[in-house]
Amino acid sequence: MDVFGSSGVRGVANEELTPSFALRVALAAGTVWDAERVAVARDTRTTGRMLANAATSGLQSAGVDVDRLGVVPTPALQSYCEAAGVPGVMITASHNPPEYNGVKLVGADGIELPVTELERIEEVLVAESFETTRWDGTGSDDAVDGARRRYLTELLAAVDRDRIADAELTVAIDPGNGAGAFTSPEFFRRLGCDVVTVNAQGDGHFPGRDPEPVVETLDDLGALVRAADADVGIAHDGDADRAVFFDETGAFVEGDTTLAALAAAELEPGDTTVSAVTVSQRLVDVVDRKGAELELTSIGSTHIMTRIRELREAGETVPVAGEGNGGVIFPSYRVNRDGAYTAARFLELLADAPASEVLAPYDGYENVRVNVPYETDAERDRLVDAIADYAEAAEGAEYTTIDGYRLDYGDAWVLARPSGTEPVVRIYAEARERSRAATLVEDVKERLRDALDGS
Template sequence: MGELFGTNGVRGVVGDDMTPELALRLGRAIGTWSEGPVLVGTDTRTSGPMLRDALVAGITSAGAEAVDAGVAPTPAIQYSVEETDYAAGAIVTASHNPPEFNGIKVCTGDGTEPVNDEVADIEEIYFDESFPDLAWDSVGPRSEDPNVVDRYADAIVDEVGEDKLGDDPPTVVVDCANGPAGTVSPDVLRRLGAHVVAINAQPDGSFPGHDSEPTPENLASTIQAVEAVDADLGIAFDGDADRCVFITGEGEYVPGERTLALVAGAMVENNDEGLVVTPVSSSQCVADHVENAGGEVEYTAVGSPIVADVMQQRRALFGGEENGGLIFPDHQYCRDGTMTAAWVTKHVADNDETLAEMLDEIPGYRLVKQSVDCPDEAKDEVLERYTETVDADDVDTTDGVKVFRSEGWTLVRPSGTEPLMRVYAEARDHEQAAKLAKHARADVQSIVDEVA
């Protein structure tokens, strides 16, 4: 992470730490850094147009062309940047955060999010304010690209196959979370041949259907819809459609780590071997299932840009995160919710087993995720003091502190997107995982109370 950028761009509460002034200044930095046209899109948040216009003003003031894509999924912007002549992309989104938040993600000319040196370059321009002061006739133009969503949809259908779901295609409930998934995901699945029941498909930045994070608590009505229409599966997207989670035909919520294990194992099995890249926060079920299929797993720090970067370097077969963000390298090196939805739907259609039956073949673990409120400026000291309290022989410090014990593991790390310390714990049963998480969270909370 940089000083400005977290694990997935810049985020904050609108009117507090996410302001038009910040968007304007960041736009100037992006325009200076890009040295070419920048594709700009938004999710459906109410504050999106305001921040987009400030961002575009900054980009054009630096002499770069700003091309407006309108409302579009984050991976749709990334795909168009990669497949066309755009020098960079910028997406106004706060992903899964509540509606009072917004943010700005950046992608480089190959559609991937910047890491390390690239983040440092943008931040150096931003903080040094090393922007050009251009005369009126050197300001960059503003234009539109109306084909971003269609270009992206066509690519997914071409990859998976139009009308390829057989004579008895599955019925799928698609929950678009009132976000940009509604612009593309139901139509893509229909083109594949699925019977689609779309809910929360109207764009609305207040997220009236439910909060934009697809958790079990937020998806109660989605689960009811799956059961009501006797669907084969349900799919629920997050706020910018780069992630999705699944619901079985029996109405059971599928945690993201089990979807990751399912797809990764199938990919390796189809390829007879292969490397899967995932963060240290991922469940042990991923490694077990991949290794059982003949593959291997490499762990990274948390953050999809880091996972994608390592995948490119290592020519990995597949990768993804435990939150449902999966990366299909034959398509593009970024998390892609609609591609995930299409792939899993086809996998269900191609097999005699139901989604629930396929998931039953994955080793069983229970992953518990909790958090502790923590000011950003206190995170480093909290983590340092927590590390000093750890008494264990098997410790991984790739990202935060991951402690392995006979009964399971815990991970404590600073959030890259919110003022929180993240606490993960995993064990064979939920009771033990919850116990591990409770103890780790209590230790972190005690330190935060002293430091913050």
């Protein structure tokens, strides 16, 4: 897919992702969908209303009525779509910087569209084979109240409220000025937790921190955990479909560690879990110990969800899946990422022991990640060629090409791949020793810099 990347389509708002483009994406979706109504929602980004208006116009031009949900987390839109039996359009760039925005498409079952349906919509979009209606058949649009309340009610019914309440937890929450600011603090209070917050006002400029919840942006949350003597810290991305954590000491928890802990609590012999090619050895260790199977996909929620659906249709049991970026999926709840639900399931584990003890069995690996930016398609092509040359010349490593090039050395691995949402090549590495992972990353990074310099 050239338009729909690893998780929808994204770009710098009003430059790459213009209102006219958002309109055409929505019109293409309205052309393909056999739907009388479609829900449209957005996160807090300053360009969200503009692009939601454009998407609404595109859908109306196809003769579709629009339910406008306003600012909600992506999982709240997905919840609404499933309950109402309507597809949805989410205007969000998730973890990308404030200047970005995007379009994510959701089916009437509340699940992000599989690759095959996205490809059908992309074909209509590229060919501009839109089906519009006469003036007297254009759709209406109506504001919908209560989407957040309905989502919170669903969340509360889906988790073990008594177990969490009995643990008497103090929870520090950083929604990052994103859509989760309107739902997560209330959700955890209603679960019986004492809640303290930072960056809990919705603001599309993201003044508190960048939307991506990574260790470099979350100093304030770690400090809040320590100051409030909290049991756990929770951070979301811009649309709150991801959750990352701090333990009770105020130490950042690698997302791969959390995924491994949650998987260990869910997997049984014979089960299957799905993750991306960035999978940590932590999850591999859990899968081996549990007698389960691991399926790998390209990076991005779209690919993981598509594979989960395929496996379940084939009769496989997939109780948990996801990536180490905080995007965990519990398919029995919904085949989507949901940051608040993931956090609540993590709190259930804290009823028995402090976070640091719960996570200790899955520690022992170090992760290093860097980005190498590029400006033109020609530079991107040079970087991709350099990655291939590096992999083929590497000694003592086996490599796979599911998504980019992943080189496994036995004691460590490194992956280099172009981002599906930003003009960067991402480099990831993991090893028992941080210095080993850092050396692998720096070696690949140096090779890519040489390619950009023409040497």
